[in-house]
Amino acid sequence: MLEIEGKLQAELARGIEALQTVAKVESLEAWKQEFLGKSSLVMQTYGSMGKLAKEERPVIGKAVNQVKVGLEAALAEKEEGIKTASQQETFTKETLDVTLPGRTPRRGRIHPLHLTLRQIYQIFGDMGFQIYRSPEVETDDYNFTFLNIPPYHPARDMWDTFYTEKEGVVLRTHTSPGQVRVMRERVPENIRVILPGTTMRYEQLTARSEIEFIQVELLVVGKGITFADMRGTLNDFARRTFGENARTRLRPSFFPFTEPSAEMDVQCFVCGGEGCGVCKGTGWLEILGCGMVHPTVLRYGGYDPAVYSGFAAGMGIDRSTLMRYHIDDIRHFRNNDIRFLEQF
């Protein structure tokens, strides 16, 4: 082995060792000068190649190349190491407390009663029901007489009515006037509609009772519509709304515009029928009134009760929305307190 070869090997070892003490990018320059600069052993060796004996050249050339490549590789590795370390330092400096709150974008929400309505539209839409709306200020005829509630009929006691100063004009006490309106519009076709809308009753304003509330009514008219159809439809609705295992029961009731009439209860979805505060210990929640359309109402709608039959059902969605979200005061819906609405 030539002397120079030994020197070069030592140079490589020294360079790698020296590199280990370097910690900053700036210090690398000095190292580069020392080991790969013009006056470094490696570059000097290259410079003096011409002076070497011919047979020495390939041997020494190979040796110096090896050392150069070795030094350069060590340098590259060091540079990478320093960069990574410095980036790591930056990351540490930039580290956030991710538990600090995010910046809230302004967000709009749909009113809870409109959410409930949309859910009902969806469910009945799936069952082939169309949506029909009718006036909120109604004639006494549509609100009462056409619904088999003539003047001075005891059933008029069932509604506390707002009367307008115009004779024969009231604020509708239920969405049922829409039954006769839609019948008159669609006769003699089959009818399968829901009638949603605001209704108004003269009641004290308390946490549990409102003067304005939204009802959704159902009306099916056709040939051969039966009480069994009504029960099936309402059961399906209850299951879609309250879950696949929702249990219902029908109790006899009275509405002048249906006969037979019933009240449908659903097993309390809060306690599962065990009895709780929401169902007042009874295990059941009253959710809607229903019945077979009274022949008189069919007649007012233009359908012959000897040929056609139908069923109707009505529910107040304010109350069911209260129960659904455990809302403590029905007046929140129309007070529109932003602190209430923001929760939906």
Add this chain to the structure above:
Amino acid sequence: MKAPLSWLKDYIDLDGVGIEELANLLTNVGLEVESVQLVGVEKPEGKLKNKYFGLSWDKEKFVVAEVVEVNQHPNADRLTLCELNDGTGITTVLTGAPNLFPYLGKGRLEKPLKVAYAREGSTLYDGHQPGQVMTKLKKTTIRGIDSRSMICSEKELGISEEHEGIIELDADAPVGMPLVNYMGDVVYEVAILPNMARDASILGIARELSAVTGRPLCLPEGVAMEKGGAIAEKVGLEVRDAELNPRFMLGMVEGTHARKSPYWVQRRLSLAGMRPIDALVDATNYTMLEIGQPLHAFDYDLLRERSGGKPTIITRTAYAGEKITLLDGSEPQLDPQIELVTDTVGPLSIAGVMGGGETGVHAGTRSPLVESANWNFINLRKTLSKTHINSEAAYRFSRDVHPALAETALGLCLKRVREWGGGEVVQGVLDEYGKPYEDTVNRISAQDIADVLGQEISLEESTQILERLGFTCLIEGSEMVAKSPATRTDIETGIIGQRNLVEEISRVYGYERIAPKRLSDELPPQIGNPGLEAEERIRDIMVSIGLQDTLAYRQTSPEREARLFIGRKAPEALAYVRLKNPITPERTAMRRSAMATMLELLEYNAKFRPGLALFELGPVFLPVADEVLPHEALRLSIGLTGAWDVASWDRPQSKAMDFFDLKGVVEGLLDGLHLEGVKFQATGHPSFHPGKCAEVRVGEEVLGVMGELHPQVKKNYAFGQDAVLVAEFDGEALVRLSNAVFTNKAISSYPAMVEDIALIVDESVPAEDLEALIWQAGGKLLVDVKLFDVYRDARLGDGKKSLAYQLTYQAFDRTLNDKDALNIRNRIVKQTKNTFGAVLRSQQEIR
């Protein structure tokens, strides 16, 4: 209606039917049980679905006892010491009951007094505290005498609120028997549906139970009566109008004492919610509660005295100016619609509603004359709507009572008057039955029933149900002929009568037994509801922009809406849909301005949040001349105030919103609805800042108005510093002009060129017009124009402004070069110069 179980059992055997089971039976047949009161008996075990309340009487502690001697307390005038036998021996019991004073110092009582006795350790209600407060009897010393036990009042036992004296049980009460065995009871409070008014009676409820359990009904029997006879010598009867008074009956008892009824009668009345008075009044009330027919008792001697001889009862409508003072002291206004019971002297009572104070039975009555009548319910309802009198009689008559009940009731009542009040029934009754009621007859087949119910019920089963409800039925071939019972008037004829029968059959058969089916009829013609769909689209767009959906009260007042105007005064009189019976002075009319609603919502919420962005979609109510109903016009209102951004912990609250925030929201909405040809135009409006108000139009049609609230209008509300921005849109126009379908613009795959230009124009040139011209001049290669700066400076000259635009050029078929850009820019500069005198500012100055 409150029904004591012991009373129901007079008419139907309910042995073996549990307390809870009976409640469920009642509910399932249409008599919804609202609560169950336990009177002494224990609460049933197991899972209970009904609401229970009341006191249970321990069998060891509460017993029937007898007071054998009443002595004065040595140290207190108002207290007595009773020698009492409770079946185990004699003890001394201290009491202050005034109804024992008459027995003081009488020594051993000839007839011992039967009482309800509570031994030491009993739990009962405290008689001295209002309401029902539980207390336990323990030894106390009152004025030197020990007291451990108690003789009870009704209040202490939970029977009624009565605490004036102790209960005096009937003489046959067995001493030593546990009190609960003697008089424990259960009271079912049931809701009476308007079509089941016949069940506002114990017998009515018992009949429903008979129908649903199949157990037989046992009817009570009154005295035998014949028409005319001795009574006709004593009193005359004249019915002027049988339409208003279909039936009127009179019966009479002579030689009565208005003493107390037997205790069991008093207790039943108390439990059913009526106050016991005396044997005569109790007999009428008891009979009314029993079968549902109200009765009234006159003092015959008073009537005779008034008339100066044989009185004649006349039923007629009131004369103008006639007066009456009722039992409750009220003096309602009478008019010729109101039906009265009178004599030759004047009014005795308002028919079917309430008797007069002067001629009714009283403590000294010897000869009660009992009225049992039937009244036209529609006329009676008219009377009630004027006089606003509530009475048990009016409640029943206003729901129509069958005239046959008058006769049954009179027989029962006369029997009770005689039994409880003493005396002899005068022979005969008077009966004016001018308008006999014909009970309806219906024919119905099993098929008719199945057609309504979708469930087969055999004609035999249906027949049995109706018979148990009191119908008289006959099967003829495939049909049943059913005659309605002489207790109800709600069964009609024809197709409605059939439907009435189906309801009766199905509710007793049980709705739960009707198997549910899915609708299988043909679907109706498919008619969409584009209006509703567009409304919901508007809601979604507004919410996606970041605004909160709200829901408005329809009822407001003109005064509230007048806050929209300076000085709270509308510039012109506005027509409102006004309410005849508003619930509060705050809500006397239907709203006609959605903007007024929105301002109230902003005002209410401004204190809770530093920035608000709300919208509301709903109708306003605009009266239309010559139309019965108002126009219910759909309105969209938008309200903004405060900062749009929600402040965060490291970012300060941003600037309060102004006109252009509102305009941005509106543009976002109109863009979302794909409205075409929208223009904003400065306009005036009494509620808005004169310089910050615009109307939005498409062609000639005004869609809505928007702007910043006028400072003087703002003063009408409790707002702070921030500007209040409101818009109100014609919702129907938005819905009509919106395009659910539109042409999507293609996106070029060639690069775009962007350059900025600034044009100096007169202050009077509207930005919108300038921009429109830029678009026009730019031609089809100009694909975007964005205003990024509006600049005013003395160097530009007086009355000048500089508008800086970023222009984007792009082609679909090639990459544009500088020459293309120059061409477009030159066209824009030239045309804006020609039309508006615009001057191009040098590029360097722009940014």
